[in-house]
Amino acid sequence: MTKTLLSIVGPTAIGKTALSIKLAQHFDTEIISADSRQFYKEMQIGTAAPTPSELASAKHHYIHHKSVEDIYSVGDFEKEGITLLDTLFKTKDIVIMVGGSGLYVDAITKGLDEFPNVDPSIRISLNEVLKTEGIEHLQEQLKRLDPKSYETIAIGNPHRVIRALEVCIGSKRPYSSFLTSTNKTRSFKTITIGLTAEREIIYDRINKRVDNMIAEGLLNEVKGLQSKQQLNALNTVGYKELFKFLNNEWALEFAVSEIKKNTRRFAKRQLTWFKKNTDTFWFDYKTEIDIVIKDIAQHK
Known part of the structure; x- marks a missing residue:
């Protein structure tokens, strides 16, 4: 059954x-x-x-x-x-x-989806930016590196923004390029x-x-x-x-x-x-x- x-x-x-x-x-x-x-x-x-x-x-x-x-x-x-x-x-x-x-x-x-492993120090660095410069700075960075993700993820959620950015930075490819159907x-x-x-x-x-x-x-x-x-x-x-x-x-x-x-x-x-x-x-x-x-x- x-x-x-x-x-x-x-x-x-x-x-x-x-x-x-x-x-x-x-x-x-x-x-x-x-x-x-x-x-x-x-x-x-x-x-x-x-x-x-x-x-x-x-x-x-x-x-x-x-x-x-x-x-x-x-x-x-x-x-x-x-x-x-x-x-x-x-x-x-x-x-x-x-x-x-x-x-x-x-x-x-x-x-x-399967994402690449990235250097943990990237997330640490992004979290520091979040503390000192705020989520708006990270949002703008994501908009430059991956406009598609900027438009589709929960942009107000720092965890989601940082996750997308660390993949972008660590892989040198847009986070959205790893998303499949x-x-x-x-x-x-x-x-x-x-x-x-x-x-x-x-x-x-x-x-x-x-x-x-x-x-x-x-x-x-x-x-x-x-x-x-x-x-x-x-x-x-x-x-x-x-x-x-x-x-x-x-x-x-x-x-x-x-x-x-x-x-x-x-x-x-x-x-x-x-x-x-x-x-x-x-x-x-x-x-x-x-x-x-x-x-x-x-x-x-």
Whole structure:
């Protein structure tokens, strides 16, 4: 029998976790998280990770299994995730994967491109430039060396910009030249389910979620991580804005408004990424679970 990975995608705050749990319970299976922010055990409130009751409702993998101080790449996730799937498929015909990190989803479903090894000192040097001259300087450098990557990667993410630049500099070739359209062969079939809604609804859900995070104690969570704010894992929406407040650069009200704004921008980028997959079956976020299950059955 063909083994099937059900990949649940969509913008943040759309209801992916709730759907994945319902599907896991229906198919008596387990869930792999492909949300790169939920990997870190110190980042619970600000990543909207599954609650203890949700974690108890279905077996989850890759939730709070790393520390912000750990070095953990999307390549590591691909290797571990495929190994885990091989194990799970020995006893399960269907496994659920859920997450809004498009690159991590693609790493499992399609595989990553192979990049050359580069001198580690290049990354160290670029990180120093980031500290002293800011991300704008690195963005301009990438625009000169690889205009295609400048237009396509998450240009506001320093980790992504530095990764592209170190490949450009180390290989003397554009980062984009290593990207291929060839997918790796997988031993399972993937059915991708996308959740969406009208933009105003998505934005409203995001704003309410941020308010809930603040009410649940996000500021205290961030305060506990202030001494580690230079780490890549913490350069993420919800944390970097509150660090600005804690560093007396911004007022709290402004920091919260920036979290909402940046999360809305992130949701827009997520939808752009996921819409590239023309094989995705899209559902309104309020679609009844029975309809989703029926659709899955038709495409297995």
